[in-house]
Amino acid sequence: MTRTLTYYPGCSSQASALHLDRSLRAILPVLGVELRDIEDWNCCGASVGHIEGGHLANAALSARNLANARAQGPEDVITPCAACYLNTHYVNESLRADAGLKADLNEALGAVGKSYDGSLHVRHVCEMLATDVGLEAIKAKVTKPLAGLKVAGYVGCQTVRPFADTERGNHFDRYDDPSFLDNFSRACGAEAVPFKRKTACCGGSISVMSPDKTLHLIKEILEEAKAAGADVISTPCPLCQTNVEMYQPMINQKFGTDFAIPVVFYSQLMAVAFGLDPIKDAALGMNIIKAPALAGR
């Protein structure tokens, strides 16, 4: 069965998380999911838009995306980015629950003749994969099982918080000890090593602007992955992937460590396991720390 969903790639899909976008666009059709991008989508405001823009102007960014998505059709909106998901989902839910906010955002949209009725569902790609597609369907597409590969499943915070364990998040997993990512690794034939810091924070945008404040958080994540004997860390979050990967040399310098652990997206693991092209589809060339244990299959 093929389903078509509306897709919100998010700004990182055009730069730091190109490899997430590329690998998702390779694996989703294999799993029967066709994507139709939100027409002329804009930035969601990430975790800082409200500071300079203010609450309502920041919410208006998501309102335009939702209005454009609704104009395309009633299909669910899916996004692979933790921040895009959080913001778009939050604005969508708040607007449904709060008639005043709905009126305000529609007044703003009305400035250019647009409107949004609140009727869409905004979902995370992982939630859609776990609940709609399902592990059995993922397993069924594996032609090159990742046998022997040890994966530390690092979920990060915003993919599961605050919505995962709630009706609003489709109850797709727990917010403190989620299992979907380990299940994805196992479905690909890999071994999911025990990893307690799966929802620890990488420092998010604070790591981008002031790494001095947060490098110790990333160090703890790397330490546990290393102690668990992980060949790679897998993550669904664009910012987690970038932060945990790019800061390893800086952490080594600051703390005298010697980390060089590849950090990949779950979708890259799936692309390899599905037998797709490691460079064109899994985009393994775009990881700064290369993963020979994965690329050489």
Add this chain to the structure above:
Amino acid sequence: MTAPTPSRTYDLSFARYVYDHIDGGQRLKLCMQCGACSGSCPIGTQMDHGPRKLFMMIRAGMKEAVLTSNTIWNCVSCYNCVVRCPRQVPITYILHDLSALAIEEGYAEAKKADNARFAKAFWWSATVFGRTDERLVTARYYFSSGLGEGIKKGMANQAIALAMVKTKRMHLGMPHKVKGVGELKAIVAKAAEIQARHGKEG
């Protein structure tokens, strides 16, 4: 939004303003000061007060102390506190809106916070192009505290930038731009106007 400016350190009109104008502010009244939020905060050691104490300060009407606190700037938005709070106080959202309020009210401590300078560069990209250009946002942020500081920060991160270029994860060339930039600006401007209107009504 403009919160009333207190004549005293403890001014309850500030508390009332937060209850009525900050997203989720009403739930603040239900905070039972259990400390689950501050206790589960990964960055609590870098905060002067932490959310629990900050919320008590809001209720005590300590406007100045609240809006100059680094707690609102060092939050990494991990939502750990939100999911653990036994009273369902939307802590992260409240901290977010307080940071916007601190900027709007022009507190010097707020303007020079890393997060505020970063947010300025970010909002510029989000509204001028409709997209985040990671490269330009970072550069603008680096240089937001002066040329010398900008060069220093740039140098410190040179290896990272090179690695991103090599793996084709740094976008080079003209920024990605939405087609409806004019339209986006009009929507955002209207939203800001509505927000200002509500501030006055309150």
